[in-house]
Amino acid sequence: MGAREEILARVRSATADVTTESRLDATSRRSEGRVPAGRRNPSEETVELFAENVADYEATVVRVPADAVAEAIVEQLRSLGRRSVVTPSGLDAGWVDALRGEFEVVAETDATSAQALDVIDAVVTAAAVGIATTGTIVLDHAPDQGRRALTLVPDTHVCVIREDQIEHDVPESVTRLHAEAAHARPLTWISGPSATSDIELQRVEGVHGPRTLVVVIAGA
Amino acid sequence: MVTPPVQQTSPTFVGMPAFPEAAQRELANTQQRQNLHRATHTIRAKRAAVVGEVADWEAIRVAGAAAKDEALHHLGDYLEQLEQSLTARGATVHWARDAAEANRIVVDVARAKGVDEVVKVKSMATQEIELNEALEAAGIHAWETDLAELIVQLFGDLPSHILVPAIHRNRTEIRDVFLREMGNVGRPAPADLTDEPARLAEAARLHLREKFLRARVAVSGANFAIADTGTLVVVESEGNGRMCLTLPETLISVVGIEKVLPTWDDLGPMLQLLPRSSTGERMNPYTTMWTGVHEGDGPQEVHVVLLDNGRSHVLADSVGRQALRCIRCSACLNVCPVYERTGGHAYGSVYPGPIGAVLNPQLRGTTSEVDASLPYASSLCGACFDACPVRINIPELLVELRGTVAEQGGHRAESAAMKAAAWVLSDPRRLAVAQRGATTAGKLIGKRTITRVPGLGAWTDARNVPTPPKETFRQWWARERDTSGGEAGPRGRADGIPKPGDGTDAGGEA
Numbered sequence: 001m002g003a004r005e006e007i008l009a010r011v012r013s014a015t016a017d018v019t020t021e022s023r024l025d026a027t028s029r030r031s032e033g034r035v036p037a038g039r040r041n042p043s044e045e046t047v048e049l050f051a052e053n054v055a056d057y058e059a060t061v062v063r064v065p066a067d068a069v070a071e072a073i074v075e076q077l078r079s080l081g082r083r084s085v086v087t088p089s090g091l092d093a094g095w096v097d098a099l100r101g102e103f104e105v106v107a108e109t110d111a112t113s114a115q116a117l118d119v120i121d122a123v124v125t126a127a128a129v130g131i132a133t134t135g136t137i138v139l140d141h142a143p144d145q146g147r148r149a150l151t152l153v154p155d156t157h158v159c160v161i162r163e164d165q166i167e168h169d170v171p172e173s174v175t176r177l178h179a180e181a182a183h184a185r186p187l188t189w190i191s192g193p194s195a196t197s198d199i200e201l202q203r204v205e206g207v208h209g210p211r212t213l214v215v216v217i218a219g220a
Numbered sequence: 221m222v223t224p225p226v227q228q229t230s231p232t233f234v235g236m237p238a239f240p241e242a243a244q245r246e247l248a249n250t251q252q253r254q255n256l257h258r259a260t261h262t263i264r265a266k267r268a269a270v271v272g273e274v275a276d277w278e279a280i281r282v283a284g285a286a287a288k289d290e291a292l293h294h295l296g297d298y299l300e301q302l303e304q305s306l307t308a309r310g311a312t313v314h315w316a317r318d319a320a321e322a323n324r325i326v327v328d329v330a331r332a333k334g335v336d337e338v339v340k341v342k343s344m345a346t347q348e349i350e351l352n353e354a355l356e357a358a359g360i361h362a363w364e365t366d367l368a369e370l371i372v373q374l375f376g377d378l379p380s381h382i383l384v385p386a387i388h389r390n391r392t393e394i395r396d397v398f399l400r401e402m403g404n405v406g407r408p409a410p411a412d413l414t415d416e417p418a419r420l421a422e423a424a425r426l427h428l429r430e431k432f433l434r435a436r437v438a439v440s441g442a443n444f445a446i447a448d449t450g451t452l453v454v455v456e457s458e459g460n461g462r463m464c465l466t467l468p469e470t471l472i473s474v475v476g477i478e479k480v481l482p483t484w485d486d487l488g489p490m491l492q493l494l495p496r497s498s499t500g501e502r503m504n505p506y507t508t509m510w511t512g513v514h515e516g517d518g519p520q521e522v523h524v525v526l527l528d529n530g531r532s533h534v535l536a537d538s539v540g541r542q543a544l545r546c547i548r549c550s551a552c553l554n555v556c557p558v559y560e561r562t563g564g565h566a567y568g569s570v571y572p573g574p575i576g577a578v579l580n581p582q583l584r585g586t587t588s589e590v591d592a593s594l595p596y597a598s599s600l601c602g603a604c605f606d607a608c609p610v611r612i613n614i615p616e617l618l619v620e621l622r623g624t625v626a627e628q629g630g631h632r633a634e635s636a637a638m639k640a641a642a643w644v645l646s647d648p649r650r651l652a653v654a655q656r657g658a659t660t661a662g663k664l665i666g667k668r669t670i671t672r673v674p675g676l677g678a679w680t681d682a683r684n685v686p687t688p689p690k691e692t693f694r695q696w697w698a699r700e701r702d703t704s705g706g707e708a709g710p711r712g713r714a715d716g717i718p719k720p721g722d723g724t725d726a727g728g729e730a
C-alpha cells in the first residue's frame with residue numbers, strides 16, 4: 001500500500017467510532033461568492049480603534065480626506081528622508097504622479113528581482129482589508145498592492161487604506177476576504193512592523209520585513 | 221481494527237532519562253530558572269491583558285475546539301478534500317507515514333533542484349522529524365532564519381546537537397559570536413557592532429538577507445491547512461517567514477495531518493485565539509496565506525508533505541485525540557508551575573510543557589523511561605486547561621495516561637512516588653510556599669543573561685541544556701526521600717519543587 005492509502009486507512013480506522021455526520025458538504029464554500037451584508041462605512045469608533053491599535057505597534061498613522069492622500073504620502077516619505085520608491089502596477093495614478101515630482105519612482109515591472117528591490121528605499125501600496133480590534137492590515141496583492149516581494153524587501157512601507165475597508169473584528173474580515181475570493185491570491189496580514197524579542201526579551205522593531213510602517217487612512 | 225503505529229523516538233532523544241531526574245538536573249540550573257521565570261511571567265501578564273479585552277473569549281475557545289474536532293473526527297474526508305484543493309491550485313501533495321519518509325521526500329525535492337542549501341522557517345514538524353540532520357547528511361545545508369535559531373547555529377550548536385544552550389547567551393556573547401562567526405558563513409557583521417539589541421537585530425537582518433535573496437528552495441511548516449480552499453497559513457513575528465515563503469522558486473511545507481481546518485471561515489476563531497494565547501499580542505506582526513501556486517508571485521513550485529508520524533495512533537484514542545487540537549501556542553507552558561522550574565528540555569522531545577507531557581507518550585507510547593514518567597510531570601493544578609485556547613483537558617489526559625502506565629506495570633514505583641509529589645504540588649498552599657521560595661532565590665541571582673519570549677518561541681526551549689542521564693528515577697527518588705527530613709525544607713524551596721515531607725503546613729493526608 002502506498003503512503004497515501006495507508007495514512008487514509010489508518011485515519012479512517014482511528015475514527016471508526018465517530019458517529020456524527022461530517023459538515024463537509026453542508027459548509028464547504030459557505031461564504032464564497034456571497035456578497036457581504038451591508039458594505040456600510042464603519043463607525044467612527046471602529047476607525048478610531050483601528051488607528052489606535054495600529055499606532056500601538058509603533059507604526060505611524062495619519063488620517064486624511066481622500067483628496068489629500070497623495071500629499072500625505074509625499075510628506076511622509078520626505079520626512080523619513082527616502083529617495084526611491086517602487087509602485088505597484090495598479091496604484092492610483094494620481095499618487096504616482098505626485099511621487100514623481102520628488103522621488104525616484106520605479107515601476108513594479110522594472111524591479112523584477114529581489115536584488116533590484118533591495119536597493120529601493122520604500123514602497124507605496126493600497127490595502128484590501130483593515131481590522132480594528134487587532135490593528136491589522138490585510139494585503140491581497142491585487143494590482144494596487146503588487147506582488148508580495150514588493151512589500152517585503154524595501155525597508156519602508158507606506159500603506160493607504162480607505163475607511164470603508166476597515167472591518168471591526170477578525171471573523172467578519174475573514175468572511176469578507178472569502179467572499180471576495182481573496183484566497184485566489186496570496187494574503188499578507190500585517191500588524192505593525194516586524195519585531196523580535198529574542199535578545200534579552202527586549203522588543204526590537206524590525207528584523208526582516210519593512211522596519212518602518214506608515215498607514216494612511218483615507219476618509220471620504 | 222489495527223491500531224496505527226506510534227512514532228519512533230528521534231535519535232536525539234533516544235535514551236532520555238525519566239522526567240523527574242531530567243527535571244532535577246534542570247532545577248540545579250538557577251540561571252535558566254530565573255530566565256524562565258521572567259519569561260513565563262512576562263508573557264503570562266501580556267496574555268492575560270489581551271485575552272481580557274475579548275468579551276466572548278470562552279465562546280471563541282469553544283468555536284476553535286469545535287473546528288478542530290470537526291476536522292479530526294472526519295480527518296480522512298478533510299485530508300482528501302485538502303489534497304484535492306491543493307492539487308487544483310497547482311501544488312504537489314506528498315504523504316509521509318513517518319519521519320524517515322518525510323525527510324526522504326524533502327531531500328529528494330531539494331536534490332532535484334540541484335541546491336546545496338535551503339532556507340527554513342522554524343517549524344515544530346520539521347524539528348520533530350529532525351529534517352535538518354537529514355538534509356545535512358545529504359549534503360544540503362539548512363539555514364534556520366529565526367533570530368534565536370541563527371544564534372544557536374552561529375555558536376556552532378548545529379542542529380545535530382539539539383540539546384545545546386541558546387537561552388543562556390547574553391547580548392555581549394551574541395555580539396561576539398556575530399563578529400566571530402558571521403563572516404565564515406556569509407556576510408560578516410559590521411566591525412563596529414555594539415551589543416545593543418537593535419544593532420544585533422540589524423546585523424542579523426543584513427546577514428540573513430543575503431541568504432534570502434539567493435536561496436532557491438525554502439522549507440516551512442504551516443499553522444493551518446484549510447481543506448475547502450487549499451490555503452496554508454504561517455503565523456510569525458520577524459518576517460523571516462515571509463522571506464522564505466515569498467522569494468525562493470520552490471517551497472516545501474511539512475504539515476502534520478492534524479493541522480487541517482475544515483473551512484476558510486474557521487480561521488475566524490483561530491486567528492483570534494492563537495496570537496493572543498501565544499505571544500500575548502492582539503495579532504502577530506505577520507501572517508502569510510498561500511493557496512498553491514500564485515502565478516507571477518512567490519514560489520512557482522509548491523510542495524506539501526502531509527505527515528502522520530504517530531498522529532493517527534493518537535487519533536485512535538477517542539478521549540486522547542483531543543490533544544491533536546493543539547495549535548502549539550505554548551500558553552500551557554507559560555502557566556505551568558512545573559515547566560517554569562524545569563524548563564523544556566526535561567520533557568525529552570521537541571514538545572515540552574504540559575502538552576508535551578501528554579503528546580509525547582501518546583505519540584511514542586509509554587514504553588520508554590521518559591515517556592512513562594511524563595504523565596507524572598504535572599501537579600494537575602488545571603492552569604493549563606484554563607489557558608488552552610482549544611480547551612484541551614490536559615489534566616484529564618494525564619490521569620488517563622497515568623492509568624495506562626500503571627496498567628503496564630513497569631512503573632509502579634514511579635506512580636506511587638509521583639502520587640506523593642502530585643499531592644504536594646496540587647495543594648495551592650504548599651505550592652505557594654514553594655513558589656515564594658523560588659521567586660526569592662531567582663531575584664537574588666539578578667538578571668544577567670538572555671532569555672527569549674516563549675510563546676511562538678517557547679517550543680525551542682526544549683533544546684536549551686544538555687542533560688546526560690545519570691540515574692534512574694527510582695534512585696533519584698530514594699536519595700531525595702532519604703535526605704528530605706533535615707535539610708529538604710530550605711533547599712527544596714529554593715529548587716522550586718517541594719520534596720515530599722516538605723509540606724510545612726501539611727495536614728495528615730498522604
Ligand code: SF4
Pocket residue numbers: 497545546547548549550551552553575604607608609610611612
Ligand atoms: S495544549 Fe498548550 S500549546 Fe497546545 S493549544 Fe493548548 S495551550 Fe496551546
